[in-house]
Amino acid sequence: MSLARTCGTTLAGVEGQVVTVEAHGTDGLPTFVMSGRPDSACRQAPDRIRAAFRSLRLELPLRRWTINLSPAGVPKVGSGLDLAIAAALLAAQEHVPAGLVDRVAHLGEIGLDGTVRPVPGVLPMVVAAAARGVTEVLVPVENAREAGLVSGVRVRAVGTLQDVVRHYAARAAGEVAELPVPAPAPVEVHRPPDLVDVAGQAHARAALEVAAAGGHHLLMVGPPGAGKTLLAERLPGILPPLTPQDALDVSAIHSVLGVLPAGGGLLTRPPFVAPHHHASMAAVVGGGSGTVRPGAVSRAHRGVLFLDEAPEFRRDVLDALRQPLESGEVVVARADRHVRMPARFQLVLACNPCPCGAAGGRCTCAPARRAGYFSRLSGPLLDRVDVKVALGAVTRADLARGPGEPTTDVAARVSGARERQRERWTGHPFSLNAQAPGALLRDGRWRLPAGDRRPLDRALDLGTLTLRGFDRCLRVAWTLADLAGLERPGYAQVHHALHLRDVQGARAA
Incomplete structure (x- = not known):
């Protein structure tokens, strides 16, 4: 033949x-x-x-x-x-x-x-x-x-x-041949980092919990040693385990990259990806000169993408995140084809308040240099970040208070809030507040009374809040209500959501 x-x-x-x-x-x-x-x-x-x-x-x-x-x-x-x-x-x-x-x-x-x-x-x-x-x-x-x-x-x-x-x-011949048998999967006990390791920073811990509960993007601004990286690394531990379908999707991406853990089992926990600030566009977003390969945003699918020292990343790399933040996927265009890769991740940005890293009266940076450092994060990118929080330097009083809540306690509250969201959005193609369309929250059944929306309406009229920011504040307000066990957010939750979005306050910290 x-x-x-x-x-x-x-x-x-x-x-x-x-x-x-x-x-x-x-x-x-x-x-x-x-x-x-x-x-x-x-x-x-x-x-x-x-x-x-x-x-x-x-x-x-x-x-x-x-x-x-x-x-x-x-x-x-x-x-x-x-x-x-x-x-x-x-x-x-x-x-x-x-x-x-x-x-x-x-x-x-x-x-x-x-x-x-x-x-x-x-x-x-x-x-x-x-x-x-x-x-x-x-x-x-x-x-x-x-x-x-x-x-x-x-x-x-x-x-x-x-x-x-x-x-x-x-x-x-109608028989079964004896073929090689794979070696037993290695037994690995992985203990995620615990929040008890973070000293002080009660306000930042609360913001981290809000971000985890609703799937919101987060910006942390603070001096070196304040705990920004510690908090970011502990975010996956308070997120719920992946659903079976998400576990299969995430494991498939890691399989393509050749980084699936030994043993070949499904990844059941949200991944944590932290590229270096010198990473190229292809390394972060995906692509390549020949074979199109997924980047860090796809590797972080259904997990956390952490950009430490965010202003040190190239401006074009940061701005390229805007499209996947909105659509949940990356589209790499070639002359003969378009390759789509999933990228539904939770973005966490961390940066110092200025190039020297010292805030307040100890800062030695000129005002123009300080403003230029933070301005590397473009307005359109920051407009897509729901929660912005300032961290102060850890003091002896913070250490005297002892450790805060462990990850297990916070994860239980996050799980309860997400269950309430899942019930609320039953019948919709999403299950998190962060993914709810703005038009759905502004009109009809989920529209808040005018009195409760007054802080957002005032900020929108003054031009200090964009319509995208308006919608994102509504999403955070719903998450705050879920954490508090409320049916709907009220004035207090709306005002709190607007405060969490104040990037000027974070910069001045």
Whole structure:
């Protein structure tokens, strides 16, 4: 037989794309011809496979072999199609039954000695294969646990091409071949940082709780050593665990980046991502000159993106966050395609009150230099931040008061507030106050009485509050009401929400 086909998968951003792999041999000058837009890594697959066949003494005649990757218009990236190409060649040479190979997805990289090596992104690739009706996949042993997270798919772990041959030979005979068994998942006990480690800062702790309860973005301004980083690192610990669907989405992104924890289990806690302030646009937002890869905003999907020393980030990188903050996704445009990647994260910004870091009378910065430092955070970006809080230096009195509430107590209140939001927004495509459309809160059933809205109406008339800021204050007011166990926010919650949005007060601290 000289023609055989099977299927594999490739990646487009953080999503899998099923690829039909066809191998055709004919007389002619011995060579491999690949069609279907393979990248450089994929185009080198025949060289690896030819050496692997020789190492395992599998026959592969010197013929003109044409490998077609369909759909031809979709770019094929990485080495994950190696095993699919090898399986198609095995079927074309009748080393394995062609009728069995074409109904199975094959994922993995082939080594020169015939080993099947792990590849990143197996989880979203198996999800894509399952969505296309594939019920069985062959994956490297190291990726088997990760692939097994997808329901409705039988996962076969293979260590070498000989395992592939034995598996299909046993299937043809109605038997089951003995294949390698993945190693047991390591037992890791992870204890998230606790809020008791934060000294003082009662006002900032309360603001952190409000941000966690409603999913609001947060800005912290304070001198070095005040506890900004400590608070940000403890935000994921007071957030509820991920839902099963969110856990699958977050784990898929980490799988693509190759940072899924050892053992291949689902990530059940909100991720915490803190890029360095010298990170590039592609590193933060996503992209790249060749393969489009997710950035920090996608890695922080359903979790926390923390930008420490936020004014030190490049201005264009900060402003690029505005679109994903609104839409919850990143769209990377290329001449031939648009790649969409999820980016529904909670933004936490931290900065000093001035370049020297010392606030009040100890500051040595000129007024113009101090104003220029904070102005690196553009108005449109700050307008999308709901809660802004100032931190003072920790004093001996703060230490004398002892530790504050532990994470477990705060997390319980946050969980209760989120449950009230979930019940309120039942039937809507969102479950958090921070995601509620402004028009929904300003009109109809959820409209607050004029007397309760008076602080926001006054600020809007004076021009000190934009309409976006008006809507975001309403969302924070609803969150404050949820934390207090109230049916609806009143004047006190609205006034408090407006106070939490006062960036001028934070700057002057």
